[in-house]
Amino acid sequence: MELTWEELEEKCKNCHACPLGDTRTNLVFGCGDRNAKLMFVGEAPGENEDLSGIPFVGRAGKLFDKFLEAVDIPRESVYIANMLKCRPPKNRDPKPEEEDLCIEYLRQQVKLIKPALIVCLGRISAQRLIRPDFKITKEHGVWFTKGSYKMCAVYHPSLLLRDPRKKEDMLIDMQAVKAELDKLS
Numbered sequence: 001m002e003l004t005w006e007e008l009e010e011k012c013k014n015c016h017a018c019p020l021g022d023t024r025t026n027l028v029f030g031c032g033d034r035n036a037k038l039m040f041v042g043e044a045p046g047e048n049e050d051l052s053g054i055p056f057v058g059r060a061g062k063l064f065d066k067f068l069e070a071v072d073i074p075r076e077s078v079y080i081a082n083m084l085k086c087r088p089p090k091n092r093d094p095k096p097e098e099e100d101l102c103i104e105y106l107r108q109q110v111k112l113i114k115p116a117l118i119v120c121l122g123r124i125s126a127q128r129l130i131r132p133d134f135k136i137t138k139e140h141g142v143w144f145t146k147g148s149y150k151m152c153a154v155y156h157p158s159l160l161l162r163d164p165r166k167k168e169d170m171l172i173d174m175q176a177v178k179a180e181l182d183k184l185s
């Protein structure tokens with residue numbers, strides 16, 4: 001069943017399907033243009049996201065903003081969401097059972113937005129949304145067609161903070177994302 005945005009957000013706000021629903025400060029539902037052609041999907045909220053209720057606003061988010069700016073994609077023109085809507089304690093990786101319980105909310109968001117392009121931020125969302133054995137070092141920036149969507153994955157901005165040498169590849173991948181976006185108009 002397809003929900004409206006209001007119904008979906010309300011459902012997420014009331015969600016206690018997994019224990020993260022009890023430990024969150026705020027739900028991190030997603031933000032941006034609900035009619036975006038391009039959607040980014042990260043992993044899960046971190047501390048700053050949990051405190052603000054907005055995805056990618058911490059150090060990694062600020063770095064991601066720089067890449068968006070570098071390729072001339074206004075942040076408010078895209079939609080940004082995470083696989084998990086609540087913060088895992090101490091920023092640990094999402095557990096498969098948490099992903100299983102939360103992924104339907106993301107599916108509903110995708111159904112409502114109907115983006116042409118979905119870009120996974122990092123290995124974890126790529127392995128869930130593209131292919132379980134997705135290899136981020138080999139396959140970042142490679143486009144896949146899934147139903148009516150074109151999908152690819154780029155490095156997670158947190159990884160770029162730990163390994164700045166990968167920023168060059170990130171810029172190339174983001175330029176390719178912009179080129180795909182430009183093809184649509």
Ligand code: URA
Nearest residue numbers: 042043044045055056
């Ligand atoms: N990392 C993510 O994957 N998502 C966020 O919202 C913040 C950091």
